[in-house]
Amino acid sequence: MPLTKVRNQGLSFTSGVRNLIINGAMQISQRGTSFSYAHDGTIAAYNLDRFNFAMRGGGYADEYDCTVAQVSDSPNGFSNSLKITTGTAESAIAADEYYVLYQSIEGQNLQQLGYGTSSAESITLSFYVKSSLTGTFGTTLYQADDNRVINKTYTISSANTWERKTITFPADTTGVIDNDNGGGLNVYWTFGAGSDFDGGSATTWTAYTTTNLVDSSGSDALITTAGATWQVTGVQLEVGDSASNFEHRSFADELRRCQRYYIRKKADSAYTFFGAGFNATTSSSRIHINFPVEMRAAPSIGQSANSTFAMYSGVNSPGFSADATVNNPSTHGTALTTTHPSSSLTVGYGALLMANNDTSAFLEFVAEL
16 A cells, blocks of 8 residues: 555644654563563663663662563553553652653654754654553653753543543754754653752753753652552654554564664574674684664674573584674674684684574664664
């Protein structure tokens, strides 16, 4: 079916690209399905793809902890949601603490907003939310390039009930979003903050001053209530001053969008093949890894335990005894240098990097904002 042109609030665009949020239906979770966090200082960690849970400050004896998980509980039309469950609650939120869930959007994907010009566009955030708590909660947009911020709130009316929320943010005719692959706009859901971050509110676009990151009227109850839950799905951010129906994208399309920022190659069987190359020395091999999409930037690498890998070359299959090192990384693929427990490899022979009879083996490539 050919793409069609549609019109929303005077803006003409091509259908299929309305939603500026990636993975808004919470379908993709390459890293796993459940993540536990303990508040003992500054933490910022991705969980479901493109969503980051961040805690800052503190380190107090009561140490807030929580779980972020991909769950199947969701409103009609969706299969998954992101669920935060409080374990040990914070008895008091210190001045230097804040707790947020956020997604960062590339600046070059936001140029249609026209920020910093007289023709700048308003944008509308919509999402489905379900919580064990009722009350007023906060959202924030933070524009990093010119360090600007705006807060809005939404109200959860009924406990443990899916509700759809729509929040419109006015155009910013002052702050310019750079046309590059850096973070252009952060969308925050805020769950608690101390006076260093919620000393006031930014009800219109204004310069960020730390104390206006979080709307002071937003509830801290999720952080201060043991066992409290908060869930979200159907997240959409679009140009204009009204919300349209959620833009459902195929699983394959959404996965490709996520892989621009994070790729996990994992073992699907005991001897999954990861990459091929050659032996550079008698104790190391150079392995090429090709990426399924072009990544945002040259990535860093992570991996499972060394013992989960094996290198096959000729009649030898020495264990993978040291961390892989990235050589000449690019956005399209990279070469890894792997070292081995013995000097039994033949220089110039072909080599295969495989799982060592272990389905937990994985390599990850990270180019997150």
